[in-house]
Amino acid sequence: MSAVTVDAVCQLLAQWAPLKLAESWDNVGLLVGDRAREIRRVLTCLTLTPDVAAEAVDQQADLIVTHHPIPFRPLPRINCDSITGEILWRLIGAKIAVYSAHTAFDSAAEGINQSWAELLGLQAVRPISDPSASDPSASDPSAENNLGSGRYGLLESEAPAREVIRRCAALVQSTSPPRGVGPLDQPVTKVGFACGSGGSFVAQAARCGCQLLVTGEASFHDCLEAESRGMALGLLGHFHSERFAMERLAVRIGEALPTLTVWPSRAESDPVQMI
Template structure:
């Protein structure tokens, strides 16, 4: 029977934790590596709905992209949503693992999957993990060229198709030419300067601040905003499929209860 440590080792081969940002909290954040594991649930964010699903489905491990806990915890009580989730899972003997920014930046991680899904070529990290490498493959974000020149409207359409969503928000004119695209999952607006530095015509990301959007418009760089959830959740579904296919023979699935907290209302 595989152990939690066995699954952790497999995950860290796929997304080495040394790729994580210094401010992050990745790895086995709650649990016992020696415990046996048969059932693994993946999710983008560990909410009470996901915790209840993990308990009901008798999972032994939750792989959550966003770490819980993220910051040091002074008190662990059921008085807060975070405390309730942790208390439930600890009481049920369920471990928690988070790959977060390590998975974002891994060679086959979320940003690579976005670039690949948009059919970008000559793809490189937007911010290399090791700038001294002649041909860096690891790092934050990705940037590459489109197969043939396109425009913002078509890039937006391709992005919605890739992520299975019905809308995106954009900065820029629909007919704005796009030859080089940067991608940064999640809250990727902070990569705008890096996208400008590498000559990207557009940045595809989950979300960005209002002032970042203004800066992009002033710089003539188009932006495609998918929403934080959509920009990352698909990769946790793929991760569950990948885990289930590995020789450890665990049952793995992406949470069926998780959903985007934002809804679109059209009056």
Template sequence: MISCEKILQYLMNFAPLELAEDWDNVGLLLGNRKQDITSVMTCLTLTPDVASEAIERKANLIVTHHPILFRSVQQITTETSEGAMLLDLARHDIAVYSPHTAFDSAAQGINQQWCERLALQSCQPLELSADLNLAGHGLGSGRSGLLPQPIPLQNLILQIKEMLSVDTLQYVGRSDAEVIKVGIACGAAAEFMKQAQQQGCQVLITGEARFHACLEARQRGIALILVGHYGSERFACEKLAEILQQEFPEIKCFASEVESDPISIL
């Protein structure tokens, strides 16, 4: 048997919680760290259908990228979908852990995985961690790196579309503009455009951005590529399941199969 504590310790070494943003809610959010674990499910967001899948497939630990209980909660009852879900998970002894922005910024986290997918060179954080020890190891939020050679923005967009198997992507900027240095900030992270520009990036790849952030990018002269919040992060949840399976071969580790992007495009 593998204890929940042992898996959590591995996750905290893989994505130190000190890397998380101050506003975040990370760590063990539900459950007993002393319980034995036989099956782990990873997902991007823990929703009622994903929770039902975990119960059906007898997972007893869920590693969800997006935290549950993110906002202050005064009541947990069956009168809300979240309350009913949490009570159901507790009734089935299913623990819930979220690394969220710690996973975004980890040495092998989501932003670094984007760098590797795009074959970026000389990668570094867009913003070093406030934790001096972590900053001393070159860790922090976002990433920037150099493409193997300069290419038009439209070519980079085509490369990402093929990578994500999508037909369309939103972007800000001139499609014929030459790019060589790329900023990465998964999720809803257009606020890193300033840091990206300071590092000489011609484009920032992120999940989503508000309208006014897009206007700001145009005024600043930095391009944005918006790959969708789901598209920017879900692949790493699948990868995390593989990593956990390799680390703990005696238990079953898998990514949710019912989870899907809530946004559709005709």
């Protein structure tokens, strides 16, 4: 069996989460590394922190697939004067490549938001907003491809918003209690999901007729808007709304490329603690 290269994994990930789906402000694709390099060990994570970088070096990873890109914004220099620079310097020294699909993976047909719709058993699932990509094929109506930002659909049976939010937290084995905004005892059938920092989807979800929007985190003003619109809002925490998908992605990469050793970071944890 032929050796697997960094590029082979990049191409596979781009099939699952086409980079044209990424938001215009995002930084996606191969961010660090040599496409031609042969690899054996791949680590997935939600965020590439110093602890995750140390794990990658210690465990001799060749490629890190991170959800949140690093660097996210352009860097005028790479040195150890900043946390980002220190992480990149260490990874470059160890010849560890870095790939991120970020918002492309959020929006993909088999991405994070679609995974949430399936976990909740939603029916008639649609994106909350259309793809931002300018490529007409991204929104080809004949494809029935379910591409776009966020997801919403119908529960099999109505349930109080509070119960649905708790169910979401349990599905990903969240260690932190979720929070809620608005009419939490209201029975809901149409539920939306926007992973990560999804508060900006409040107005769009309301226009889609959602009675509940579940996300990772939202600003105070997004919470006020949801409340004013009479729509419930569930906050799972950014980490818990997305980390499970990177664990699943590790399994999927390993199944597609069985010569690789692939694992989700064991050093990563939610930085927000209950006190």
